[in-house]
Amino acid sequence: MQSTVNYLWHTDDLLGQGATASVYKARNKKSGELVAVKVFNAASYLRPREVQVREFDVLRKLNHQNIVKLFAVEETGGSRQKVLVMEYCSGGSLLSVLESPENAFGLPEEEFLVVLRCVVAGMNHLRENGVVHRDIKPGNIMRLRGEQGQSIYKLTDFGAARELDDEEKFVSVYGTEEYLHPDMYERAVLRKPQQKVFGVTVDLWSIGVTLYHAATGSLPFVPFGGPRRNKEIMFRITSEKPAGAIAGSQRRENGPLEWSYTFPITCRLSLGLQSQLVPILANILEVEQAKCWGFDQFFAETSDILQRVVVHVFSLPQAVLHHVYIHTHNTISIFLEAVYKQTNVAPQHQEYLFEGHLCILEPKLSAQQIAHTTASSPLTLFSVASEAPKGLAFKDPALDLPKFVPKVDVQADYSTAKSVLGAGYRALQLAQTLLAGQELMLRGLYWFVEMLQATCRRSLEVTRMALLFLSSSLGTESSVAGVPETQELKKTWELRSRLRTLAGVLSRCSCNITETQMKLSTLSTELAESRDQVHEDRSIQQIQCCVDKMQLIYKQFKKSRMRPGLGYNEEQIHKLDKVNFSHLAKRLLQVFQEECVQRYQTALATHGKQMSLAHEVRNHLRLVGCSVAACTTEAQEAQESLSKILDLLSHQLLQDRTKGAQASPPTAAADPVPEAEDLILHMQELCEGMKVLAFDLQDNNRIIERLSRGPPAPDA
Incomplete structure (x- = not known):
C-alpha cells in the first residue's frame, strides 16, 4: 500500500504506466471517493525543473468537463514523490x-x-x-x-x-x-x-x-x-x-x-x-x-457536423437505410437534394411514407417540419423509378480470418481469439442489420401497397357512384315524351348518347380497378406472411449464443497471456478451449452465411419482384387515371352543354308562356308547357348531378396523379 496525506492506493490497482509515471486507482481516506493518482518515478526527476512542473501548471489552468480534473498535488510519505490526484474515469480509455x-x-x-x-x-x-x-x-x-x-x-x-x-x-x-x-x-x-x-x-x-x-x-x-x-x-x-x-x-x-x-x-x-x-x-x-x-x-x-440532425431514410427502390445529416434551419429543398446525393432519386421523383401515411414535404418549408425519425422508424422513400434493389453492401466477416497455431502459444492464441471474436461480433452486427433491413423492406412495401389499395377503393367508390348516377339519369326516357321535337331536344339526345359512352368507360375503369385490387390484395397477404417469418427468425439468437460462449473463452485466454506459464492441466484445458472456440466460430459463421445472408439475398430478390409488381400496378393505375381524366373532361363538357341547353329551354318556355298569354286560350290537350317543365326539371337535376360527378372525378384523378406520377415529358 502507498499513500499521501489524504489518499491511499495499492500498487496492484495499476490503471496505466508511462516512461515517467504510473497511474493507480486510489481512495480518499475520509470519504472513500475513488480517484486516480499519478505517481512520478525517479526518471521523471531527471528532467529539467520547468518540465517537471509544467504538467501541474497546465492542469491548474484548465477547467472543462472534457478534460480530466486535477483535485490536488500531494507527496508520498516516504520517498516524497510528487502525486497528482485526478478525476477517476471508470470506463477506461x-x-x-x-x-x-x-x-x-x-x-x-x-x-x-x-x-x-x-x-x-x-x-x-x-x-x-x-x-x-x-x-x-x-x-x-x-x-x-x-x-x-x-x-x-x-x-x-x-x-x-x-x-x-x-x-x-x-x-x-x-x-x-x-x-x-x-x-x-x-x-x-x-x-x-x-x-x-x-x-x-x-x-x-x-x-x-x-x-x-x-x-x-x-x-x-x-x-x-x-x-x-x-x-x-x-x-x-x-x-x-x-x-x-x-x-x-x-x-x-x-x-x-x-x-x-x-x-x-x-x-x-x-x-x-x-x-x-x-x-x-x-x-x-x-x-x-x-x-x-x-x-x-x-x-x-x-x-x-455536430450541429446537424440526422433524418433516417429507407429507400425502397434500393432497399438501403440512409442517414441524411442536415441543419434544422435548412429548407426541405436542401434535404431533398441531400437525399438525391445518397440515393440518386431526383427531388421531383421523391415520395415519402412515414408510419404508413403519405408524407408531403413542401420544398419551401423548414426542415423542422420533417417528422422525428429513428433507424427503426425512418421515412420510407419510394419513387417512379423501377430498379433492381442493391441492398446493403458488406464484407463477409469470414474472409482473411487467422487460425490457431497447433502448439500452445498463449500470446498468439490470445491474438487469434481476439481477431476471430471481433469477426464474430461483426457477423452479429451485420445479422442484426440484415434482419432489420428485411423488416423495413417488407413494412415499407406493405404500406405502399396499402396506400395503392386505398386509392383503388376511393376510385372504385367514385366510379360506382358515377355509374349509379348515370344509369338512374339516363334510364328515364319517358320524362320527355310528348315534348315537341326541337333543336335543343336533339342536342339533349346527343348528349345522352355521350353520357352512355362515358358510363361505358367508367364501367371498364371499375373492372380494371377491381382487378388491380385483387393483385394488391394477394401481394399484401404475401408481405404479411413474410413479415411473420422475419419475426420468427432465430438466427441472431444463435449467433449471440456462440459469441457469448466465445467471449468467455477469450477472457480466459486474456488472463492466461499475463501468466508466466501454464501447468499441465491448465494447458490441456487451454487446448480444449481452442477446439471449442474454433467450433463455435465455425458454427457462428455457418449460421451467418447459410441463414442470415442467404435469407437476406432471397428477400432482396423477392423484394425486387414485388417492387416491380407494385410499379406495374401503379402504372396501371396511372392508365386508369388517364381514363378517369378523360371522363372528367367529358363530364365537365357535358355539364357545360347541359347548362346551355337548359338555358335555351328555359328561354323557349318563357317565350311560349308569353305568347300563350297574348293569344286566345288553347285547349288543354294542346298545351305543351307541363311536358316542357318536366323536361327542364329533369335537365336541372341532371346538370346538378353532373357538377358533383365532375368534381368527384377530378378530385379522384388528383389522388391517382399524385401516387402514380410519371417522369416529366422530355423537352421538345
Missing part, C-alpha cells in the same frame, strides 16, 4: 474501448459522435487557454459514465503539454509514434537530424489519426508487418500521402503503397456521416503544415 472485440471494426455511429463532440470541446478549451497537448491518442482519452448512463470522454495525460499560441513554434519532440506528424516522426523515431520547428497543428494530425482509429478500429497508416516493425515504410506512407487520401497501407513485403480516399467497407458509420468526415480528415492529415487546416477551420467544420 478510448483505446480500451477500441480494443474490445465488439469494436474491432470501429465504434457505432452514436458513440463515435459522442467521442467527436467531447474531443472537439476539450481541444477547443485547450486552444482557448493557449495549450498544445502533443500526445493526443485513444489511450489519453478517458471514458466516464454520466448520471444517465451516457459516455463522457475526457482528455488526460498532460505530461507533454505546454503553453503555445497559434503562431508560436517548438522544437522538442513528444508523443506516441503511430500518432505523430511525419516531421516529428522523422526526428523522434528515425533519429534523422533536421531543423524543422513545429506548431499547434501537430495536434490536428494526432486527432485525425485518432478519429480514423475510432471510426474503423484500425490505424490509417499501416506498413507491411506493422508500424513498429517497419518504421521507414511507415514514414514513407505518412510523408508521401497524396492530397485527399485519408489512409495508406502496404499489403505485402516490399509491395507498393496503396491509398484510400474513403473509409473501408467494414466501417460502421453511415455513408451520410462518412461523407461529412472524409474532407475533415483529408485536410488535417496533411503533411505540409502550411497546407493543413488551422484549428479555427477544424472547429468550424466539426461543429457543423
Whole structure:
C-alpha cells in the first residue's frame, strides 16, 4: 500500500504506466471517493525543473468537463514523490474501448459522435487557454459514465503539454509514434537530424489519426508487418500521402503503397456521416503544415457536423437505410437534394411514407417540419423509378480470418481469439442489420401497397357512384315524351348518347380497378406472411449464443497471456478451449452465411419482384387515371352543354308562356308547357348531378396523379 496525506492506493490497482509515471486507482481516506493518482518515478526527476512542473501548471489552468480534473498535488510519505490526484474515469480509455472485440471494426455511429463532440470541446478549451497537448491518442482519452448512463470522454495525460499560441513554434519532440506528424516522426523515431520547428497543428494530425482509429478500429497508416516493425515504410506512407487520401497501407513485403480516399467497407458509420468526415480528415492529415487546416477551420467544420440532425431514410427502390445529416434551419429543398446525393432519386421523383401515411414535404418549408425519425422508424422513400434493389453492401466477416497455431502459444492464441471474436461480433452486427433491413423492406412495401389499395377503393367508390348516377339519369326516357321535337331536344339526345359512352368507360375503369385490387390484395397477404417469418427468425439468437460462449473463452485466454506459464492441466484445458472456440466460430459463421445472408439475398430478390409488381400496378393505375381524366373532361363538357341547353329551354318556355298569354286560350290537350317543365326539371337535376360527378372525378384523378406520377415529358 502507498499513500499521501489524504489518499491511499495499492500498487496492484495499476490503471496505466508511462516512461515517467504510473497511474493507480486510489481512495480518499475520509470519504472513500475513488480517484486516480499519478505517481512520478525517479526518471521523471531527471528532467529539467520547468518540465517537471509544467504538467501541474497546465492542469491548474484548465477547467472543462472534457478534460480530466486535477483535485490536488500531494507527496508520498516516504520517498516524497510528487502525486497528482485526478478525476477517476471508470470506463477506461478510448483505446480500451477500441480494443474490445465488439469494436474491432470501429465504434457505432452514436458513440463515435459522442467521442467527436467531447474531443472537439476539450481541444477547443485547450486552444482557448493557449495549450498544445502533443500526445493526443485513444489511450489519453478517458471514458466516464454520466448520471444517465451516457459516455463522457475526457482528455488526460498532460505530461507533454505546454503553453503555445497559434503562431508560436517548438522544437522538442513528444508523443506516441503511430500518432505523430511525419516531421516529428522523422526526428523522434528515425533519429534523422533536421531543423524543422513545429506548431499547434501537430495536434490536428494526432486527432485525425485518432478519429480514423475510432471510426474503423484500425490505424490509417499501416506498413507491411506493422508500424513498429517497419518504421521507414511507415514514414514513407505518412510523408508521401497524396492530397485527399485519408489512409495508406502496404499489403505485402516490399509491395507498393496503396491509398484510400474513403473509409473501408467494414466501417460502421453511415455513408451520410462518412461523407461529412472524409474532407475533415483529408485536410488535417496533411503533411505540409502550411497546407493543413488551422484549428479555427477544424472547429468550424466539426461543429457543423455536430450541429446537424440526422433524418433516417429507407429507400425502397434500393432497399438501403440512409442517414441524411442536415441543419434544422435548412429548407426541405436542401434535404431533398441531400437525399438525391445518397440515393440518386431526383427531388421531383421523391415520395415519402412515414408510419404508413403519405408524407408531403413542401420544398419551401423548414426542415423542422420533417417528422422525428429513428433507424427503426425512418421515412420510407419510394419513387417512379423501377430498379433492381442493391441492398446493403458488406464484407463477409469470414474472409482473411487467422487460425490457431497447433502448439500452445498463449500470446498468439490470445491474438487469434481476439481477431476471430471481433469477426464474430461483426457477423452479429451485420445479422442484426440484415434482419432489420428485411423488416423495413417488407413494412415499407406493405404500406405502399396499402396506400395503392386505398386509392383503388376511393376510385372504385367514385366510379360506382358515377355509374349509379348515370344509369338512374339516363334510364328515364319517358320524362320527355310528348315534348315537341326541337333543336335543343336533339342536342339533349346527343348528349345522352355521350353520357352512355362515358358510363361505358367508367364501367371498364371499375373492372380494371377491381382487378388491380385483387393483385394488391394477394401481394399484401404475401408481405404479411413474410413479415411473420422475419419475426420468427432465430438466427441472431444463435449467433449471440456462440459469441457469448466465445467471449468467455477469450477472457480466459486474456488472463492466461499475463501468466508466466501454464501447468499441465491448465494447458490441456487451454487446448480444449481452442477446439471449442474454433467450433463455435465455425458454427457462428455457418449460421451467418447459410441463414442470415442467404435469407437476406432471397428477400432482396423477392423484394425486387414485388417492387416491380407494385410499379406495374401503379402504372396501371396511372392508365386508369388517364381514363378517369378523360371522363372528367367529358363530364365537365357535358355539364357545360347541359347548362346551355337548359338555358335555351328555359328561354323557349318563357317565350311560349308569353305568347300563350297574348293569344286566345288553347285547349288543354294542346298545351305543351307541363311536358316542357318536366323536361327542364329533369335537365336541372341532371346538370346538378353532373357538377358533383365532375368534381368527384377530378378530385379522384388528383389522388391517382399524385401516387402514380410519371417522369416529366422530355423537352421538345
